[in-house]
Amino acid sequence: MSVEAGIPWNRYGLIAELACRLDGESPQFGKTALQKMVYLLQEALGIDCGYHFQLYSYGPFDARILQDLDLVEYVGGVEIHQSESPGGGYEIRPGPQANMLREKAKGFLQDEKVKKALDRLVREWGPLMARDLELRSTVLYVARDMKESGDQVTREGLLDLVRNLKPKFSHEEIKTAIQELSEKGFLEVES
Amino acid sequence: MAEIKDCKEQPPIQKRYEIRDPIHGFVVLNEWEREIIDHPAFQRLRRIRQLGLTEMVYPGATHTRFEHSLGVMHVATRMFDEVVEKREDFLKTELGYQEADLKRDRVLVRLAALLHDIGHAPLSHAAESLMPCNGAGKKYLHTDYSAAVVNHVMRDVIENHPMNRQYAITARDVADFLTGATRLGRSLLWRGLVSSQLDADRADYLLRDSHHIGVAYGKYDLDRLLVTMAVAIDATGSPVLAVEEGGEHAAEGLIIARYMMFTQVYFQHTRRAYDCHSEQALKTLLSRGARSTQGRAAFPPPTARKNVEAYLEWDDWRVMGMIHAGEAGEHGEIIRERKHHRCVYATPEIPSTSDLEFVEELIARVEDKVSFVDRAEESWYKFGDADIPVLLSPGRRDERVRTLSERSAVVRGLKAVNKIRIYVPPAAQERVSAVVQKLRRVRG
Known part of the structure; x- marks a missing residue:
């Protein structure tokens, strides 16, 4: 409760920004x-x-993102199409009002730290398929969960937990993702 | 509580108990569960109303989290049993379950369902904004409090009952099930029975709230839903709880029932006003009670036993007693006298950019008169990760999983509500309403 309107323009603008930046970049x-x-x-x-x-x-999820996406679509910030790819699903593309929403969120989106993070986000993970994003985000989520529970985050322990949760990923795939995330400094694991 | 004879599933010395329930007929318990229910932390749920001050609008809404918790355990068990009975071979051959795993997971599901609301705050969800933040700046949720109560207060009654010897279920297992902690591994499959779009929580509260309030909006075909629940492997290779093709309209029914209950009951404008008044009254009480975190009124964080015990002291009886004694400030008086603040402007359920800008402009003009801005937000169907899997041709060679959103135009058409309302004291209603009219004319 507040006497501010509290309209989350930053969240709406971020969705429009990601749709613009990933258009043609993401598969x-x-x-x-x-x-x-x-x-x-x-x-x-x-x-x-x-x-x-x-x-x-399919990994870390917050229903409020979908709620925000609904509104962003409604006001024309993005367009959502059913994908024609064999796997089905949806494709989110910039809508006619994308720039209007980005403008409303410019204080956030043009902050130097946020801009750099968005650049790196798109560079590191933009070209990946949803399945690969699911694995990487799940690895980070599980590692954080282990840390918060007071457990030691070892490479083997993390691998076992992710494998247990996501049997569809092979041992090798998970191992590679852990290696990649730790080499890039996103993950701290003990050997 | 009526004691009845043993059933063949339980060892002969075990007794079963039945509690009569207005929705499900009888809820059956064993001795272990009865001891958990008799624990003071669980009995506290008798003093937490399910819908806070909703009775200010719907006088029948006086039911409690106690009966709801029993109902969730009952429904979650029926769901589990249906899935196992129908797909036992699949669980064993495809997912590697043994008989003992299934028995243990059934007990874990029952305990987690029973205790899912054990950490609920007084006056229902209105108090959740007064939960403090953790070290990472994230607000604790009532689930975190439920997990903390299980871990810090209910460990003995969970872990040391003779019936637990064969399962070795720990308080941490139950707490992890509630929070979705990843160390539970394969057992997390069943978490969808307590936390998902087709979970036992909403399956129970929609029917229970409708019954007590006296509306039909929350009714749907629970029996059909139950007999069509299944487990399967989806297109990405993940094991998922699903509904069989024959139950997809029952699933739609539940989604629509929830949409109707939110728009017609939970988001009703006067009910929402009382959520705001409850929050402010509680804030006053918490600040008086020397419980202040990070410089503001808040419940103690769920990080230590003494904090959890202090938190559990808060229930509706205590809060209403303090309101009655005049200790809850201006908003306590408003509740006592039922003189709530009035809604002077509301956006459509799905606001346009222009509606949102109108809110900002109106607040800028009458900020000193506005008592609170309420945001009623909810999505009716969660796509992507949370989509409901539908199992086609179960048990046949062409068995496959699709999502409900792919198959149902009804759920695809349900857009999230983001309704914003502006409230003012009754004395300012006329003046601010005039400003609203004028601003509407100016903006065309």
Whole structure:
């Protein structure tokens, strides 16, 4: 409760910004990819976007992102199309009002720290498929969860937990993702 | 509580108890669960109303989290049993479950469902904004309090009952199930029975709230939903709880029931005003009670036993007693006298940019008169990760999983509500309403 309007223009502008930046960059920027990109921006790159993630079927998820996406679509910030790819799903593209929403959020989006983080987000993870984003965001989520529970985050322990949660990913895939995230400084694991 | 004879599933020395329930008929308990229910932390739920001050608008809404918690355990168990009975071979051959795993997970599901609201704040969800932040700046949720109560206060009654010898379930297992902690591994599959779009929580509260309030908006076909619940492997290779093709309209029914209950009951404008008054009254009480975190009135964080015990002292009886004694300030008086603040402007359920700008402009003009701005936000269907899997051709060679949103135009059409309302004291209603009219004319 407040006497401020509290309209989350920053969150709406961020969705429009990601749709613009990932248009042509992401193989399929759909609803799952949006969740994972916002998670990576918030948790791996340290930009507080105001979301609170929990682990769901395809990794970290916050229903409020979908709620915001609905409104952003309604006001024309993005367009959502059903994908024609064999896997189905959706594709989020910039809408006619994308720039209007980005303008409303310019104080946030043009902050130097946020700009750099968005640049890195798109560079590191923009070209990945939703499945790869799911694995990387799940690895980070599980590692954070282990740390918060007071458990030691060892490479083997993390690998076992992710494998247990996501049997669809091979041992090698998970190992590679852990290696990649720790080499890039997004993850601290003990050998 | 009526004691009844043993059933064949339980060892002969175990007793079962039945509690009569207005929604489900009888809720059946064993001795272990009865001891948990008899624990003071669980009995506190008798003193937490399910819907806070909703009774100010719907006088029948006086039911409590106690009966709801029993109902959630009952429904979650029925869901679990249906899935296992129908898909036992699949669980064993495809997902590697043993008989003992299934028995243990069934107990874990029952305990987690029973205790899912054990950490609920007084006056229902209105108090959640007064939960403090953790070290990372994230606000604690009532689930965190439920997990903390389980871990710090209910450990003995969970872990040391003789019935637990064969399961070795720890308080941490139950707490992790509630928060979705990843160390639970495969057992997390069942978490969807307590936390998902088709979970036992909403399956129970929609029917229970409708019954007590006297509306039909929350009714749907629970029995059909139950007999069509299943487990499957989705297109990405993940094990998921699903609904069979024959139950997809029952699933739609639940989604629509929830949409109707929110728009017609939970988001009703006077009910929302009382959420705001409750929050402010509680804030006054918390600041008086020397419980202040990070410089503002807040509940103690759920980080230590003494904090959890102090938190559990707060229930509706205590709060209403303090309001009655005149200790809850201006908003306490408003509640006592039912003289709530009035809504002078509301956006449509799905506001346009122009509606949002109108809110900002109006507040800028009458800020000194506005008592609170309420944001009623909810999405009715969660796509992507939380989409409901639908199992097609179960048990046949062409068995496959699709999502409900792919198959249902109804759920695809349900857009999230983001309604904003502006409230003022009754004395300012006329004046601010005039400003609203004038601003409407100016903006065309």
